[in-house]
Amino acid sequence: MLCRLTGVTIDLAVMHMGGDIMRNFIKGLALAAALFSVAPTPASAFPEAGKPITIIVPFSPGGTTDVSARVLAEFLEPELGVPFEVINRPGATTQIGSTALSQADPDGHTLSLASLPSLVMTYVDEARQAPYDRSSFTPVAHYISGANLLAVQADSPYKSVNDLIDAARENPRTVRMGTVGLMSNGHLPGIALEDTADVQFAFVHFNGAAPLVTALLAGDVDVAINGTQTTIPHIKAGKMRAIGFFGDRRTAFLPELPTLRDQQIDVAAPSSFAVIGPAGMDASTVETLSSAIETVIAKPEFQDRLTALSLESNYMTADELEAYWADFETRQARLIELARSAQQ
């Protein structure tokens, strides 16, 4: 339930915030001496010394987005020499956090870790009346790539995605396909698969990964579109099998799992976490931030931390991210339109 629309839905704990409590305790004591002192903020080049950089996380604490933002903040702090603050503004599938970001001062001290599929969905879907679109933000850097997989019960007759497609072609709307939510990042890849293979599934939309996994184990659905993190333990236990990966390349966590393209189905629906800021940021500020993120991502100890969280980094510069985002938006808009028309 925490982050229903990010592909990887497990409610992983906030890791390694260990030092924060002690540090804040000491900070609190210091504040005792100067309760109403105003922090001096002379205008200078980015980053302003002593002025914290806030990362808005548009999901609840403990989810994947939150955890990856906190790890990044922890490593960026020494890199840029200013304190980092992670603030959770969950709700409305990232719309609340994204609105707050779009209205923030574009001085580089307010950023957000955006889940691209969720962010794009909120403004492409006009019924949601989001007060922003792509031009309201400045792309900074692409950070993490991931994708959903297709999972079936261990004794399922479906051995590959093509088996699934054949069954759906023979009897339209009988293969029950579970997703983590209506119009979610689990639903839209299913729509893409329907569209490409020209078949129809019977979608069953749950409310997050936990009920979806339960339903697959109980046989209430035939196949589930789910994140890797919540599926892998059941694959290891021999209860589930993965038959296809929605990424544009294989995942390091299940190297033997073929992508859909490997199975001659031209569908890829990767999901992304990217660092973005409000529109109107200085090019030099973006460059400072983006190269700091690149440096951090290249560090082996940072990679170790991501691996422990079952996450894979995928750095892109601000320009590359901008192009990727525009392309992603076009594809996402089409899928949302298809999903809507299927409901009529």
Added chain:
Amino acid sequence: MSENFSLLLSGFGNALRMENLIFAFAGCFLGTLVGMLPGLGPSAAIAILLPITAAMDPTAAIVMLAAIYYGCQYGDTITAVLFNTPGTGGAAMTAVEGHMMAKQGRAGTALAIAAIASFVGGTITVGVLAMIALPLTSLALSFGPPEFFALIVLSLVLVVTLGSSSILRGLITTVFGLILAMVGTDPVMGLPRLTFGQMHLLDGVAFIPVIIGLFGVGEILKNLEDPSNSFREAVVSKLQITRDDARRSAPAIARGTVLGFLIGIIPGMGTIPAAFMSYVTEKRLSRTPERFGTGMIEGVAGPESANNAAANGALLPLLTLGIPGSGVVAILMGALMMNGIVPGPLMFEEQSDLVWTLIASMYVGNVILLVLNLPFIPMWVSILRIPYSFLFPVILGFTVVGAYSLANSQFDLGLIAVFGLIGYVMRKLDFPLVPIIMTLILGPMMEGGLRRSLEMSQGDFTIFLNRPITAGFLALAVVFLLLPLVSGVRRRLKRASTPVSSGETD
């Protein structure tokens, strides 16, 4: 089974080591403290205190987290009884009868019986969890969307027939609550519904601010009419459980434990429906159902034991399937994963040491909480001696922080004020508050469950008749709906000749 027993013993060996006992004690204390603050429930407590446990060794961390989990369940009872401000939905039922008891000067008794009920509900179900976890797993799996839907329908019927001093006002509150539950994103099209362009409503009306407003702020507003004697009677409270109290509570605790555990096992149900079902059961089985709402001890004992039993039940799908049964358990799961425990199908085999330590430490935590809480009850009750002009601002301050910190949202603070006013007006006009709480929880579950079931069957309604559990629940719902219509109407007609003159029912 005997093998399990020896594993459990070694788990106790771990949990009872001195340093672990200290962490258990600290966890219980912190959990109680955070649970007492309105709005900051167990989820917030674990999330907030997680960083502390990150630096500790896995066993100590697990002991402490389990203690925090339980400490919260005890803590929110205290504010529910004393100030009618339940910190979480699970304690809302306790607030109904418990606060009435407090008004009659029996706050100490209510808190004591709540602590004992929680202890019994908690410890017995830990034992069950330890001994027959794996067979019970199939029960959790047999609950698909249709079963879920049918159980929710049954619960909604129970809300409707719960009754209050007036059938009409009870029905109005129920329908009003259901309409509130419709606000958000609809499960059919995924489009905004009744949100009036307000993005903060896209996820629905946030639950915690609503209960804080309706119960906590509403209660304070009502006391402000004449604050000089708001808690006067409660101050003279005695910690005394009479033989009559014990006789009435014991069966309620037993029923609440069984009911709560069974409901807790079902993923997604959680503690709120468990406490509610227990309350309704007690009211139905009581020989004096009309006295519910005036401070009946069964209405505290049953829901409190059910609440804690459900909290344990929710751990079952986590331990055996790696599926968090509730939002709180999801955060607990994250905490366990940080400490190297991967909850899931292989946990009992691969990490049996830690699992049994976890189970043993829950038991230890419950004992500590009972020992810790009973002597402190007079202290909690003495909070009521603080003059209202100091106490009310402090409570309001806590509600503000609690509601804001849930999602760092100003909108939630506004909700508190709005629902505070609604709660005040409803108290003045003698509308029952509980139906709103229950329908706000159950409404979206009902609609979502119906939609999911029909997606599974592609629009075929016979899915509700072909599955035996589903059909059973729905049949029961029909019976409960018709029973009071038949017998109740006759009784009401007879009573209608004498005017109703009930005063308070909040």
Added chain:
Amino acid sequence: MTSADPQPDTGATSQTGSGGQGTRQVHRTYAIAALTLLLIAGIVGQQAVSMRFYTYLGPGAGFFPAILAGLLALLSVSLLYQALFRPDTLPRVAFTGDPRAYARIATVLLALLAIAVFIEDLGFRPMMALFFFVMFAVLGRHRLLLSATLAITLTFAYHFFFKSLLNVPLPSGAFGL
């Protein structure tokens, strides 16, 4: 009951005077409540009409809202009937008759709304200090100096407890407080 002195039986449970006065108040209060509910039913019903009532898979988005709006309308008309024609079957609403009581209630509600609106612009500490000051000065009728001291101390205690000890993020506002 207008006196602020503690009187033994001015509890919230007390009933207003008998006869015409009380009945008229009952009737008016419940009639207003019924009309408010009728208005809500109307708004929900009007919204529900614009949504699909039924889809090929079963109830649509407008199905439950439409039914509930109809039910609420029915129920509020019943309440209106009861209020207008059978007010004796309704419980007496206990009005205190003390305007200061309502002033206190309004103060708390307005203060809460003010926090909701301004807390992020002003910051947690200034807003809460102001809130506590108003509470102590208006509700408690303490002296201004005492109220101010209490308010600042309490604000500091809250900030220390939540932000520094428990690490709960609190808004810092435009002035960084």
